Amino acid sequence: MKIVEIHIATKQEKPIRFQEYGVGIFNTISTKSAIKKAIKKKLIYIDGNLTTTSKYISGGEKIELLESKNSLTFKRLKLDLELLFEDDYLAVIYKPAGLLVSGNKFVTIANALPQNLQKSNQQDAVKPQPIHRLDYPTSGLLLIGKTSSAIQKLSELFKQKEIQKTYYAITIGNMCSGGTINFKIDKKDASTEFKVLKAVKSERFEYLNLVELQPKTGRKHQLRKHLAGIGHQILGDKNYGKTELILKGKGLYLHAAKLEFEHPFTKENISVSIKLPKKFIKIFPDF
The missing domain is CATH 3.30.2350.10 (Pseudouridine synthase)
Known part of the structure; x- marks a missing residue:
């Protein structure tokens, strides 16, 4: 079969599994699961040998990707x-x-x-x-x-947990001022800190709250599940909470507003933030 891409592995501080190293090195297969599929289909060779999921990369290896029979024009x-x-x-x-x-x-x-x-x-x-x-x-x-x-x-x-993420959500109901939510998600520990920044009365929902959230773990749908779990589902959430409180047609009121971390190479403190979406401002115009 035809070789479509070639990559020379960079020097590694310590050997790393190819299925981890290979994420992003090819234009046509960009995820870990896609790498595994390509290995299974015998489309990847390392230093002339068919590779396996147990192969480790140290640096300098010649990695070749063969054309798949089902490949489409990129x-x-x-x-x-x-x-x-x-x-x-x-x-x-x-x-x-x-x-x-x-x-x-x-x-x-x-x-x-x-x-x-x-x-x-x-x-x-x-x-x-x-x-x-x-x-x-x-x-x-x-x-x-x-x-x-x-x-x-x-x-x-x-x-x-060295990357700090800050979210904002609009939640339903009369909430306390803040705290920490700790209960397991999919049998794994999960923790979320929350703080109510502002609340307004609502004819349909009693109260709507602008809430700042900082997840301390990264479970799937953690913020949505945690807030619904304490009886204050996120506005517009169709998957969690009470059906009669679902707001249709406006989307989910959950926004990832800030990232903070130390740059792994320059060691600079990186802090990036973005303002709230317009639909948030319509409910909380003074924020």
């Missing part, structure tokens, strides 16, 4: 993204509500990144990759890695 997604920070290693972009971060669909943030970001000049430059997820209906800041080492280091910062 199309570029024309989708303008708002860029808030970018350097040679990473970027922070704004994800509007109603867009997938990644997946099998063509219209995703991941597919739009190469057309919106400058190509890195680093030796281990790869196709830009989102480091974390935001739900389809959630708007806000998304951290992007532009090199293989940046993707690895930023992912590790998330695992070590």
Whole structure:
């Protein structure tokens, strides 16, 4: 079969599994699951040998991707993204509500990144990759890695809880001023700190609250589940909470507003924030 892409592995501080290293090094397969599928289909060779999921990379290896029988012509997604920070290693972009971060669909943030970001000049430059997820209906800041080492280091910062994320939500009901929500999600510990910044009376919902949220863990749908679990579901949430309190047609009132972390290469303190969406301001015009 025809070789479609070749990559020379960069030097690693310590050996890393190829299925971890390989995320983003090819234009046509950009996720960990896609790497695993390509290995299973016998499309990846390392130093002339068919690779396996147990293969480790140290640096200098020649990695070849073969053409798949089912491969399609690569199309570029024309989708303008708002860029808030970018350097040679990473970027922070704004994800509007109603867009997938990644997946099998063509219209995703991941597919739009190469057309919106400058190509890195680093030796281990790869196709830009989102480091974390935001739900389809959630708007806000998304951290992007532009090199293989940046993707690895930023992912590790998330695992070590060294990236601080601040969200804002509008919730339903008469809430206390703040506190910490601690209950398990999918049998795993989960913790969320919250603070009510402002509340207004509502004819339908009794009260609507503007709430600042800081997740201390990163479970799937954590903020939505935690707030619904204490009886104060997020406005517009169709999946959690009481059916009779669902607001239709306006989307989910959950917004990822701030990211703070130490740059893994320059050691600069990075703090990026973005204002609340217009639909929030309509309810809380003075904020």
